[in-house]
Amino acid sequence: MSTVLYGAPGTASMCVHWMLIELGVPFEFVTLDFAKNEQKDPAYLTINPSGQVPALVIDGAAHCEAAALLMILAERHPERGFAPAQGAPDRASYLQWMIFLANTAMPAFRLYFYADEGAGPQNADATKAQARARIEKAWERIDALLADGRPFMLGERMSAADFLLTMLTRWSRNMGRTAMDWPHLARYVARLRALPSYRETHNREGLEGWI
Ligand SMILES: N[C@@H](CCC(=O)N[C@@H](CS)C(=O)NCC(=O)O)C(=O)O
Structure with missing residues (x-):
């Protein structure tokens, strides 16, 4: 394998x-140089074929789309419970939040980081402002979800959605308002990014800040 x-x-x-x-x-990580x-x-x-990362090749078969890759891995390791099984009470929330994160956030x-793609380079500033407003709306929505004090998006159990959300919150670190400006999200992020596996990923990728 x-x-x-x-x-x-x-x-x-x-x-x-x-x-x-x-x-x-066990896996191999191949770094692509964007420069x-x-x-x-x-x-x-x-x-x-999108010319983007990530891509995951499992036993010679290539797959892409970050959210899908998380779901594929979660389903290949059911013992960890990162994907609620079909028919499980939190399955619908799982699907909803995975799609929300992948489709909206x-x-x-x-759009924010590749603002030229929105409406050309001449409109990049306006595109960026639009994108930022959409991101903040997403934080608003997720903060409301976390307001009951739950440790993870689905409640008491970590799922693939938490891997995706935590990564996205990191991407806000240099924006006018970061995910940490929403109190329930701030509590959530502080907990998730303290996990040893997150820190290990951070170190292996040679990242700085937001830990
Ligand atoms: N929908 C894709 C988006 C992936 C994406 O935008 N990747 C960026 C890095 S965060 C990328 O590869 N950028 C390089 C490029 O577009 O040339 C996914 O979820 O996997």
């Missing part, structure tokens, strides 16, 4: 890297 993760430090591959470390499974545009290399495009970050 072989598992290879293609990624770059601090990017969307981080949540998958973290889950692999948390699961304790050299390695994510657009024809050989890599056969692995992830992540694209807003993509």
